[in-house]
Amino acid sequence: MKKNISLVILVLLSLGVFTAVQAQNKKKGKGKKPKTDQVAKDTTSTAPVKPVVTAPAPAPSDDNLLDSNHLLLDTLIADTTLSNDYTLENSRPVDGFYKQTMLKGAKPFAFPKVNKNNIKFYKRIWRDIDLTDSVNRIFATPGETLIQLIMDAIKTNRLIPYADEGFKSQLNYRKVMKIFTDSVIVATYDSVTGEQTGTKTVFNEFNADSVTKMEIKEDIFFDKTRGRVITQIIGLAPVRKIKSSTGEFIAEQHPFWLYFPQCRNLFAAKEVIDPQRDIYNESYDDLFIQRNFRTTIVKESNPADLRIKDKYPNDEAKQKKEAERIEREINNYKQKMWRY
Secondary structure, eight states: OHHHHHHHHHHHHHHHHHHHHHHHHHHHHTTOOOOHHHHHHHHSOSSOOOOOOOOOOOOOOHHHHHHHHTOSHHHHSOOOSOOTTOOOOOOOOOSOGGGSOSOTTOOOOOOOOOOGGGEEEEEEEEEEEETTSGGGGGGGOTTSOHHHHHHHHHHTTSSOOBSSTTSOSBOOHHHHHHHHSOEEEEEEEOTTTOOEEEEEEEEOOOOGGGEEEEEEEEEEEEETTTTEEEEEEEEEEEEEEEEOTTSOEEEEEOOOBEEHHHHHHHHHTOEEEEGGGTEEEEEHHHHHHTTOSOOEEEEEOOTTOOOHHHHSTTOHHHHHHHHHHHHHHHHHHHHHTTOO
16 A cells, blocks of 8 residues: 555656656747748758859939939929910019009098197297208109109199298199299291291290209197197298309299198108118108108298398308207207106
8 A cells, every 4th residue: 555655656746847847948948939040951951052142232323213213303304395385474564562552542640630729839940851861862762753743733733832831822833834944035937938936935844853952831839738749841842943044053942832731632642662761651741740851940930031041141050050059949848848
């Protein structure tokens, strides 16, 4: 009996040892793949195999790369053939975006109504706008001058010119041209006999370059309702130099005066452009109301109604000094209004 039990225990131990060895072998071989070279050696003959030598592939060129991959060949290669169905672009040329004015039909904004009982009148001033000044050249742009715009409006009865700065005597286009332009007397001849029959006055064509200045008349007053000093343009006049037959300067002339409130509708619809001063989409009315120009005082209201050059004839230094004094006095008046 004891021998049988010992035999069973021995058999069980042998089975346990065999099972452990099998499990150990499975863990070592798990995840390993057989090598192909080794399999090839086992399945093929033991004869030596000569290595196969292959030539290196040529470096791909740009043409081969494009041909093989078809990368944008149509867009990289220009088509030099002209299509038979080509049509001419016949739209109307436009010389720049800003040539198309945005102000056609524009209306000027209305000034606030002023109660005369609330006005403390201070001064009436006359100023010259020198069109030869670089700041004021926007008023004398070749082909689009302010004076040409005014003359065209007078010719078409859109502006009323006046003979005096008090706006009492009206003029028409013919009278303006007679005053404004130079005239010459020429002889008239008979068309049949060729004999002289008389003379007639011929007016030269209007020359916008003869206008070198624009003069403005303005009122400066304190409005108690708004609590501020107001500068309001009343009149506008071109200034031209009168010369003798020898070309010597004689005097300055105001061919006519314009009532500025009547000019605002015309000025508001005319666009002006000055790229160097960054002025776009503005009108002549904007320039005047914003006072975007440089001026020189030539007269202030006085009992004798004298201009500065009449007070100091032939002395430009004193004329300039007097103009600066009046300008300084106006600025001091504006500053003192808010002192407590």
